Amino acid sequence: MQTANDPGPGPLVPIAPFGPVFARQEISGLDRAEEEKARLAAAVESTDEVVMIICRQGKIEYVNPAFERATGYSREDVMGRSPVVLGSHRHDRSLYIGFLNTVTAGKTWAGRMTNRKKTGELVHFEGTISPVRDRTGRVTCYVSVFQDVTGRMRLESIAEAASTTNSLGYAISGLRHELANPLNSIKLSLGVLEAKLDPSMRACLERIHKEVARMEYLLKSLKNFNRDEALEIRKLELSFFLADFVSLIKYDFPDKGINVALDAAFPASALCDPRALKQVLLNLVANSVDALAGVAGAEILFGLFKVGRTLIVRVADNGCGMAKEQMDNLFKPFNTTKKQGTGLGLVIVKKMITRMGGDVKVSSMRGRGTTVDILLPEA
Numbered sequence: 001m002q003t004a005n006d007p008g009p010g011p012l013v014p015i016a017p018f019g020p021v022f023a024r025q026e027i028s029g030l031d032r033a034e035e036e037k038a039r040l041a042a043a044v045e046s047t048d049e050v051v052m053i054i055c056r057q058g059k060i061e062y063v064n065p066a067f068e069r070a071t072g073y074s075r076e077d078v079m080g081r082s083p084v085v086l087g088s089h090r091h092d093r094s095l096y097i098g099f100l101n102t103v104t105a106g107k108t109w110a111g112r113m114t115n116r117k118k119t120g121e122l123v124h125f126e127g128t129i130s131p132v133r134d135r136t137g138r139v140t141c142y143v144s145v146f147q148d149v150t151g152r153m154r155l156e157s158i159a160e161a162a163s164t165t166n167s168l169g170y171a172i173s174g175l176r177h178e179l180a181n182p183l184n185s186i187k188l189s190l191g192v193l194e195a196k197l198d199p200s201m202r203a204c205l206e207r208i209h210k211e212v213a214r215m216e217y218l219l220k221s222l223k224n225f226n227r228d229e230a231l232e233i234r235k236l237e238l239s240f241f242l243a244d245f246v247s248l249i250k251y252d253f254p255d256k257g258i259n260v261a262l263d264a265a266f267p268a269s270a271l272c273d274p275r276a277l278k279q280v281l282l283n284l285v286a287n288s289v290d291a292l293a294g295v296a297g298a299e300i301l302f303g304l305f306k307v308g309r310t311l312i313v314r315v316a317d318n319g320c321g322m323a324k325e326q327m328d329n330l331f332k333p334f335n336t337t338k339k340q341g342t343g344l345g346l347v348i349v350k351k352m353i354t355r356m357g358g359d360v361k362v363s364s365m366r367g368r369g370t371t372v373d374i375l376l377p378e379a
């Protein structure tokens with residue numbers, strides 16, 4: 001690499017894949033060692049692995065063509081800049097602190113990282129970041145070697161969602177069957193009791209009726225969950241769809257002290273099932289309304305964005321938000337913090353959106369609010 005102390009003439013010659021990448025050398029006929037270095041450098045240039053070299057001051061010194069292909073940034077775009085330029089704001093500070101501590105301790109960090117391309121799209125990388133030492137053992141720079149696993153992660157998430165929902169489906173069918181009959185017979189017996197009981201027992205009966213109704217409601221939601229009707233995927237103009245949806249639900253909210261706004265000013269068509277998308281948005285709105293209980297200046301904002309060929313429908317609230325631990329279990333069935341919740345709302349959201357070829361991303365901060373992004377393929 002060229003440094004302020006090393007301004008010597010001569011072409012830039014790659015000297016090793018994981019050593020300082022470029023050094024100025026006088027070329028006087030390639031000896032074997034130099035030939036080897038050139039071969040190694042050519043390998044780094046032609047590999048599909050995304051290679052980036054960062055100096056000790058944390059600036060990018062080298063990226064290979066695979067990096068340019070995966071991120072959309074050219075070498076000139078990123079040279080001398082901090083890798084923060086690729087930041088996606090999708091990770092906790094703890095991830096960065098973890099890998100900084102590892103590499104500054106002279107060890108190799110391995111893991112997955114989500115970055116943002118020049119176009120704004122997210123890209124998921126898996127690989128390592130290692131310190132590179134010179135002959136004296138001094139760390140001269142850091143090399144990161146990553147693979148673009150965006151496609152693989154999408155497939156993994158679809159497979160996971162499908163397998164969770166399938167096995168859950170079987171369990172739910174059994175449960176519904178076992179519960180529906182006894183519940184019916186409780187209801188019938190209640191009717192008989194009601195006719196014969198002393199009126200002073202009315203309050204008690206009413207409570208039992210309420211609880212039975214709640215169980216029936218739960219069974220109904222489970223039925224909805226299991227209904228595997230074919231989705232009718234078609235081209236849907238999202239800004240009109242959202243305007244319609246918001247104008248429909250808007251009238252319920254002033255009473256609850258919630259302000260609703262929509263920011264979807266550009267035409268954009270997605271491939272999706274309108275009925276399922278409406279169900280998804282209703283589930284998200286219901287969650288926001290719950291989260292906004294007792295919040296002053298409560299707001300639900302709907303938005304529409306486009307990143308590359310992905311359309312993002314956003315539902316954001318400034319409600320109670322969630323702690324990180326809560327977020328980890330967000331899409332697990334029956335995970336609820338609510339007295340009356342089934343904990344299936346978001347599982348159903350994920351299932352429907354995944355079946356439409358999309359994805360769901362949630363970010364939240366305790367006491368600040370929650371943002372749910374529905375990612376849909378552009379038509």
Ligand SMILES: Nc1ncnc2c1ncn2[C@@H]1O[C@H](COP(=O)(O)OP(=O)(O)OP(=O)(O)O)[C@@H](O)[C@H]1O
Pocket residue numbers: 283287288291317319320321322326330335336337338340341342343344345346347369370
């Ligand atoms: N917008 C939000 N703000 C704060 N917490 C949320 C939000 N959305 C979801 N949650 C949390 O995630 C949990 C799971 O949500 P989900 O919609 O799956 O189930 P639920 O709302 O509890 O029950 P159900 O939707 O089945 O009636 C909620 O109980 C709540 O703790």
Ligand SMILES: [Mg+2]
Pocket residue numbers: 283286287345346
């Ligand atoms: Mg819910």
